[in-house]
Amino acid sequence: MVSLFGVNFHEAKLVQKALQHFYALGPQTAVRIMAKHSIHPRAKIGTLSPKTVTALTAELSTMTIESDARKIIQDNIKRLRDMGTYRGRRHAMNLPVRGQRTRNQNMNAIKLNRIERKG
Amino acid sequence: MSATNCLRCLKRPSVAGASRGVVVPIFAPRSAPFSTTAVQNAMPGKPQKSMEHQDRSIRVYRAGKRMKIRKKDNVDRGKPPAPGERKAFRKKIVLSNDNALPVPWVTQMEAGSLSDPKQIGKIVSLPPALQDQLRATEAFQPTQTWGLFRKPSTLVRQESVDLMSKMEEAVENKKTARIVLTGEKISGKSTMLLQAQSHAYLNNWIVIHFPDAQELINGSTEYASIPGTENPTLYMQQNYCLKLLQSIKKANEKILAKLLSVSSHSELPQNITVNQPLLSLINAAKEADGAWSVFQALWNELNAQGANRPPILLSMDNLPHIMKISEYRSSAFEKIHAHDLALVKLFTDALSGNTRFPSGGAVIAATNRNNGPKIPSMELVLKQRLAEQNGETEGVPVKDPYFKGYDDRVEKVLKSVEVVEVSKIGKREARSLMEYWAASGLLRTTVDEQTVSEKWTLGGGGVLGEMERAALLTMKI
Structure with missing residues (x-):
């Protein structure tokens, strides 16, 4: 197991997939981080040198990912709610925010939309 | 011409046929008063299969609004190949075949063999x-x-x-x-x-x-x-x-x-x-x-x-x-x-x-x-x-x-x-190659001008790999 930014990954995991595991770090950013550290596209995390892993962890710690990124989204929703907007209200009621119908097909909104949104 | 159905009783022929030899008990269970299906057609004593039991690999639950499909857990899929095993098999190179016949006239390559006209x-x-x-x-x-x-x-x-x-x-x-x-x-x-x-x-x-x-x-x-x-x-x-x-x-x-x-x-x-x-x-x-x-x-x-x-x-x-x-x-x-x-x-x-x-x-x-x-x-x-x-x-x-x-x-x-x-080979080279194939026991025809011409033509006019495909690989097991 290789520990990257406090998360343990299996050695056979692709570096790109391991990076994308973090919230708010998608394929584009992952590829750029890998290029910056000269990691080839098909590299597995087990083949990285400890030095590279430390460098990656240092790089990730400067980025807005995981709880920081979640906090931004939650703050945005909270602001809408505090202003008393329609969107904020819809978030609070776990209902679709952007004018979708609520008769059916609203399971995702019910599941995800809330003031303390998880991700 | 007689009608297919009995006109007097308007019974269906299948029912009529089925009831011919069988004495219908008076207390035979009737499914519903308005059903037109004959009681005899139903097989008594055999429990009806429910959907749940028909496909044992997939179980369908209907509970609440959503349908959940859960696969059966312990299906034996055999042992997967070890890491690298598939690639090793794909890249495996076999250089000899003990079942092929040795060809007596083939000489061993020497330092000057390949540059000698x-x-x-x-x-x-x-x-x-x-x-x-x-x-x-x-x-x-x-x-x-x-x-x-x-x-x-x-x-x-x-x-x-x-x-x-x-x-x-x-x-x-x-x-x-x-x-x-x-x-x-x-x-x-x-x-x-x-x-x-x-x-x-x-x-x-x-x-x-x-x-x-x-x-x-x-x-x-x-x-x-x-x-x-x-x-x-x-x-x-x-x-x-x-x-x-x-x-x-x-x-x-x-x-x-x-x-x-x-x-x-x-x-x-x-x-x-x-x-x-x-x-x-x-x-x-x-x-x-x-x-x-x-x-x-x-x-x-x-x-x-x-x-x-x-x-x-x-x-x-x-x-x-x-x-x-x-x-x-x-x-x-x-x-x-x-x-x-x-x-x-x-x-x-x-x-x-x-x-x-x-x-x-x-x-x-x-x-x-x-x-x-x-x-x-x-x-x-x-x-x-x-x-x-x-x-x-x-x-x-x-x-x-x-x-x-x-x-x-x-x-x-x-x-x-x-x-x-690297172009196509000539018929002379093709012939010597086919003679070698035949002597190895891989080409089971007599090598004469006609067969050489045939395979040479089938192989795109002497493309060596295509000739091999036409003559040898058709019998590859």
Whole structure:
């Protein structure tokens, strides 16, 4: 197991997939981080040198990912709610925010939309 | 004409037939008062199957609003192959077949066999020591039909003799023959490369072979920028380098043990002084980290002037892959051109004539038609070179002024190479090859003019691989 930014990954995991595991770090950013550290596209995390892993962890710690990124989204929703907007209200009621119908097909909104949104 | 239904009682014929021999009990259960289905049709005593029991692998639950489908947990799928097992099977190379008959007239390949015009159209077998060397450099390919015959053997073609004589001529004049092999799909370009390597090994050359150019550029090996190189920054591939060094060592062990170093290399992981065998220099590369510097030191040693080095053969299969932009990215996220990878640069420098081997030698590259990328510049330059070699003045292809996909770097590398076209074989060569197949017990027909003509025509007019497909691979189990 290789520990990257406090998360343990299996050695056979692709570096790109391991990076994308973090919230708010998608394929584009992952590829750029890998290029910056000269990691080839098909590299597995087990083949990285400890030095590279430390460098990656240092790089990730400067980025807005995981709880920081979640906090931004939650703050945005909270602001809408505090202003008393329609969107904020819809978030609070776990209902679709952007004018979708609520008769059916609203399971995702019910599941995800809330003031303390998880991700 | 009688009606099919009994008109008086309006009973259905099936019901009538069923009730004919059976006495219907008065207390027979009736399903529903208005049902028109006969009670007899229902099979009493057999429980009805519910949907849940019909498919045991998938269970369907209906609870709440959503349907949940859960697969049954413990389905025995057998043991999956271990990591690397599938690839090993895919890349497995079988060089002999004990069930095939030995062919008495096949001679063993010698140092001069492939350059002797008298040998054209004859089959020669590869000596065991040579087989090991070729195996080490991955010259055999799993798609080739070595595994069908008793001993790995190859046909000496007109092109082989031409190629080997070019190599010999270059060594005599202490020059470097720079050759690109082109030709149709499965016409024998890789086999020609194998023959060139065999010739080199048997004549005590040093052989450095890149078995597949694709591996260098498709982003599957580690890379790092070489410190101190700028404009352009060069990149080393340490892991590939280590693998290459090991294959060089395995294939050229005898010669490298005799060659001595002419300068000391203190920068290497293991200090190498003057007059140490080059084999110990290669042995200094134990890990991928120092592999590039060891390779560079070895290359400088082999090219040292006035050190009485043997001729060098530098060869590469699947050339078009290194004529494009690689899958690697620089630290600024720019795509890296394949020619900026140090190993590729080493090869292209030799191919373009910038590097001169001290005792002469050859740089041979084979193009590929199967999964190779289309490189417009390469195709254009090779056609132009071929036309120039044939002395054609008319119909020489020119650049399309409206096309933007040309690459100057590719043109620069290829502008002075010699193009050898591996073409179709003649009927004489085809006949000797088919006689060999028949004597091995693989072709079960008499080899006469008609069968030779037939297979030769079926094989696209003498494309060797197609002939094999037409004659041999139809019976492959």
